[in-house]
Amino acid sequence: MVQIAVMGYGTVGSGVVEVLTKHADSIAVRAKEQINIKYILDLRDFPGSPFESKFIKSFDTILNDPEVRIVVEVMGGLHPAYDYVKMCLENGKSVVTSNKELVAAKGAELLKIAQRNNLNFLFEASVGGGIPIIRPISQCLAANEVVEIAGILNGTTNFILTKMIREKMGFDEALALAQKLGYAERNPAADIEGADACRKICILASLAYGKHVYPEQVHTEGITKITLRDVEYAAAWGGVVKLIGMVKRVPSGKVQIIVCPMFLPRESQLANVDDVFNGIMVRGDSTGDVVFYGKGAGKLPTASAVVADVIDCVKHFKARKYLYWDDGAPDYVEDYLENETAMYICLKSESDVSGKVKELFGTAEQITRKHAEPGEAAFVTPVMKEKDIVERIARLSESGVEILNTIRIGDL
Ligand code: HSE
Numbered sequence: 001m002v003q004i005a006v007m008g009y010g011t012v013g014s015g016v017v018e019v020l021t022k023h024a025d026s027i028a029v030r031a032k033e034q035i036n037i038k039y040i041l042d043l044r045d046f047p048g049s050p051f052e053s054k055f056i057k058s059f060d061t062i063l064n065d066p067e068v069r070i071v072v073e074v075m076g077g078l079h080p081a082y083d084y085v086k087m088c089l090e091n092g093k094s095v096v097t098s099n100k101e102l103v104a105a106k107g108a109e110l111l112k113i114a115q116r117n118n119l120n121f122l123f124e125a126s127v128g129g130g131i132p133i134i135r136p137i138s139q140c141l142a143a144n145e146v147v148e149i150a151g152i153l154n155g156t157t158n159f160i161l162t163k164m165i166r167e168k169m170g171f172d173e174a175l176a177l178a179q180k181l182g183y184a185e186r187n188p189a190a191d192i193e194g195a196d197a198c199r200k201i202c203i204l205a206s207l208a209y210g211k212h213v214y215p216e217q218v219h220t221e222g223i224t225k226i227t228l229r230d231v232e233y234a235a236a237w238g239g240v241v242k243l244i245g246m247v248k249r250v251p252s253g254k255v256q257i258i259v260c261p262m263f264l265p266r267e268s269q270l271a272n273v274d275d276v277f278n279g280i281m282v283r284g285d286s287t288g289d290v291v292f293y294g295k296g297a298g299k300l301p302t303a304s305a306v307v308a309d310v311i312d313c314v315k316h317f318k319a320r321k322y323l324y325w326d327d328g329a330p331d332y333v334e335d336y337l338e339n340e341t342a343m344y345i346c347l348k349s350e351s352d353v354s355g356k357v358k359e360l361f362g363t364a365e366q367i368t369r370k371h372a373e374p375g376e377a378a379f380v381t382p383v384m385k386e387k388d389i390v391e392r393i394a395r396l397s398e399s400g401v402e403i404l405n406t407i408r409i410g411d412l
Helices: 011-022 024-031 059-063 081-090 100-116 134-140 155-167 171-180 195-209 228-237 299-315 354-361 386-398
Strands: 002-007 035-041 068-073 094-097 146-152 239-249 255-265 277-284 288-295 340-348 365-367 376-380 402-409
Touching (some): 002 011, 002 059, 011 024, 011 299, 024 299, 081 094, 081 100, 134 195, 155 171, 228 239, 340 386, 354 376, 354 386, 386 402
Parallel strands (some): 068 094
Antiparallel strands (some): 277 288, 340 376, 340 402, 365 376
16 A cells, blocks of 8 residues: 655645545556555645545645655645655655646756655646646657647636637636636636746756756746737638747757747647647657647646556656756747747738838738728738847837737747
């Protein structure tokens, strides 16, 4: 019998307890051992819960119990999760976590501690909820050089954008619904401002290229500026707006990495990833494109990935799962303004700007929409360095044009 502890009884934690209890027998067969939840750490009380006797409020109870060999951290947030996980690893306990904030900020350090102590630190659930992606990148695709990874990595924002696109639902209403369904972060700013997607692409980038990319190194834009007007222009252009996290290695050895909304053409596989679903495209030099698709958030999908890691830990008490990346470096990420992209630009002007646009951008593609307001115009620039686009947009503004929004065009 293997004793484990679960830290955090929120959406994911309660899902983990549910799955481990509901599937106890089949899990025991797969793990070749019975798994028992000895403690559940949470500061709240859960009177009447069938697990009432397992709840504890002090982390020290877990730390000081040598019987507990695996700790599941599903509290979220950096502190105290980081401190607890570090102490567990330093005290002989393997750790499984769904906490992307923790892995994105401290992954290299915690992996090193786990390695030093011959323990496992597993985090399949930290990216893509129930979608297998950490193991596929670290094991199944290990023969490849990863050329690029691009994905829809946040279920909440994808849910909101889908509601805006399909039902013309307002942003706030769609967000409230995502919260009610248990998709959103405790503070949904992390979803809608792109921080959550940023953490996930950092984890994938670190894993794929072997060196830590920290969230503060990544240019990140969320979806708060996306309006129904942009959604309509995207449709007129032949696509949809999606929040994309993207990373690729450039010949200098640095990485280009960004999180931002993009127009994707309808025929792109990622354009058809809707609702709370996530889609992650991994472009390998041998495999070509491999796409992973499934529910990227929610109680049971995420719990499924956590419990699979627990099973893996039980099966690998004597052998470490090979997951590792080095510390990052301040100059490892290329300035996003060096990236090449085409750009949708929506503007408002009292006079005709087509001449000015042609002068600045050459052959820009005009797009029109049914409900355009007087003076409104939109176009898509040719592919250029982003810094050149920014400089030309500044010149447009100087000439008295009001820029309503700009969105990159995804070549995916
Ligand atoms: N808030 C996250 C999302 C949860 O919406 O994708 C899963 O990481």
